[in-house]
Amino acid sequence: MSVKKEPEKGLKPLDVAEGEKVVMRFAPNPNGPPTLGSARGIVVNSEYVKKYDGTFIIRFDDTDPQTKRPMLEAYDWYIEDCTWLGAAPDKVVIASDRMQMYYDYAEKLIEMGQAYVCFCDGGEFKKYKDAKESCPHRNESVEVNLTHWKKMVAGEYEEKVAVLRIKTDIKHKDPAIRDFGAFRIVKVPHPRPEVGDKYVVWPLLDFEGAIEDHELGMTHIIRGKDLMDSETRQGYIYKYLGWDYPKTTHWGRIKIHEFGKFSTSGLRHAIEEGEYTGWDDPRLPTLRAMRRRGIKPEAIRKFMIEMGVGETDVSISLDTLYAENRKMVDPTANRYFFVWDPVEIEIQDVEPRTATPPLHPTENRGQREIEVGTKVLICKDDMESLEVGDKLRLKDLYNIEITSTAPLQAKYTGDSMPPVKKGEKRIRIIHWAPIDGAPVKVLAPHGEFNGIGERQIANELDNLVQFERFGFCRIDSVDHEIVAYFAHK
């Protein structure tokens, strides 16, 4: 009766029947690499499957060789990225391998009198539909429809001439439901070589999905709310075939502030134009880019799970994801100095020495060693605010006082942190780099940064480090120069 209102953690429970074995799927069209948007589907579905010890299936809905043409490499990329996200599939199904099955069911439905070949063009059919009237082809006999269907499959009609429709209720109050299309003709070969030009008649999503969800024994489906009407449409197929429909949940659109609106085809075009370096360019919302930047899969999982499954459209900022990632990497990320837009500063009255800043401010991970002569590099940004007489501290090195700005010069004023008097602001601390440090390039979503960093950064290949006062970066390569990908502050 009175149920406690405990704050609920994670995903809401699923409606699972006694003894039911949960089967769920993620069903992308591989027309590009998985993005942060895909991650929601991957993570949430796989998380439910983990929770209920079920089966997680990846199904490639690749039945459109033309408009949203699949990309050959993307099939593997999906598996790769799912595995990276901790969502390795129990089973992988490719729709374009299963065409005969779709044809068999189509034929069966025609024989039952529940599907017909329609020769109306789009506008023509819409008129009938809007008037709640049958088109002339709807009442053709089973025999005639079968003949037409066989000619259609055999490639005897041109594109757009014929389509197979499922009979629903032509007078249904919702126009979206009335006699939807199930197959159309596309004479463009499929990109997969094993499929190629074997088929000219391709199923539409509502049909393909309906058949597959039943064939694969799906118990629960989570999908975008743009597919809400699908259940009603597909329900007719299920009714004709005597099947039970899986339990469905819908979620709203997800928009990410940092990336705004993007389309796979738009991104592909921009990459081809050389606007981006590739599908893992740090400015892109792909999972490959996230991985390269050092975003942990666990952070993405947590982020998506906490977002939950709601029907409202969400417009989120990546700050939350970054914060999650930062918590995970902060204890293990070593600290280094990286000076972008470096300028030289000469320090007078000082002996060369070795600075030994700690690798981490709180974890006891040892220290780095930096040889310092009489000159160091500091950021141009820091330099620009300096005036003669300013006192500041070079972090983990010593204190200086600016003596000249026109060649930038300072004098050494002591090793220890000056005591802070009450009410006074603590001395300004800036970071620096040795004059003979390693060249470093940072590729970030907000631009490219070039400068000099500590030489020891070269030992951190593939690790996530923090460049002090700059942000967390993954060291991507250490060849002639160090290349780092920016993760977040």
Add this chain to the structure above:
RNA sequence: GCUCCGGUAGUGUAGUCCGGCCAAUCAUUCUGGCCUUUCGAGCCAGUGACUCGGGUUCGAAUCCCGGCCGGAGCACCA
């Protein structure tokens, strides 16, 4: 035009099914403070919300009706 769905702080969520424990949870952002060493990390604190109007009720974020706002479908895309 027809049909469907949704609306809790800047953002995302918990709570809504089964009204009282909700002057509303958690996270993030923002602001401020702390730190013998990051103006950017860390630590601490603070600001900040039930779309509006009616109704039912002793009592409504929760139930009902209406308005407003937002989203989606009506494709030979997925």
